[in-house]
Amino acid sequence: QVQLVESGGGLVQPGGSLRLSCAASGNIGSINGVAWHRQAPGKQRESVAFITSGGRINYAESVKGRFTISRDNAKNTVDLQMNSLKPEDTAVYYCGIQSPYWYWGQGTQVTVSS
Numbered sequence: 001q002v003q004l005v006e007s008g009g010g011l012v013q014p015g016g017s018l019r020l021s022c023a024a025s026g027n028i029g030s031i032n033g034v035a036w037h038r039q040a041p042g043k044q045r046e047s048v049a050f051i052t053s054g055g056r057i058n059y060a061e062s063v064k065g066r067f068t069i070s071r072d073n074a075k076n077t078v079d080l081q082m083n084s085l086k087p088e089d090t091a092v093y094y095c096g097i098q099s100p101y102w103y104w105g106q107g108t109q110v111t112v113s114s
Contacts, residue, residue, distance in 0.1 A: 002026040002103040006095050009108030016112070017083045022095030022105060024076040033098040034071050034078040038091035038110075048093070049080065062088070085112045 008020040020036070035050035049059045049069035059067060068081040078095050092107040 002028055002097070002099060004095055004097065004103055004105035006093065006105045006108040009093060009110045011111045011113065012085055013114050014085060014087060014112055016085050017081070018085065018110060020080040020082065020093055020095070020108060020110070022078040022080075022097075024078075024097050024099075024103075028076055028097075029099050031071075031073065031076065031097050031099045033102075034069070035096045035098075036069060036078070036080045037094045037096065037104075038089075039094070039107075040088075040091040043091075045094075053098075082110070085110075087112045 003026045004022055004024050006022045012018050032053035036048040037045050038048050039045040048063055051057050051069055051071055066084045070079045090112050092109050094104050094107045096102050096104045
């Protein structure tokens with residue numbers, strides 16, 4: 001069994017920054033893809049960013065240039081640096097790893113408000 005725990009969420013003013021971290025533990029084999037998703041109130045869950053097993057990185061158009069996803073294979077961690085945050089970034093953020101199936105954390109709340 002694989003467990004994922006996200007941290008780093010909270011309340012931040014528009015224009016501010018947050019760094020989300022995700023730690024994976026348990027019966028982890030080799031990790032292929034990693035990803036961050038988010039779900040805002042009343043909206044469908046959406047992909048924010050992911051890194052494929054080959055190292056290709058993809059971002060949602062709405063976060064390009066503001067968010068940066070990174071992974072540390074040795075530590076089994078996945079981070080999401082979020083800069084220039086906007087109120088529309090408010091959501092619960094979930095990290096996921098593919099090993100070989102996709103596993104997801106419980107989520108961490110990010111609220112962008114003045």
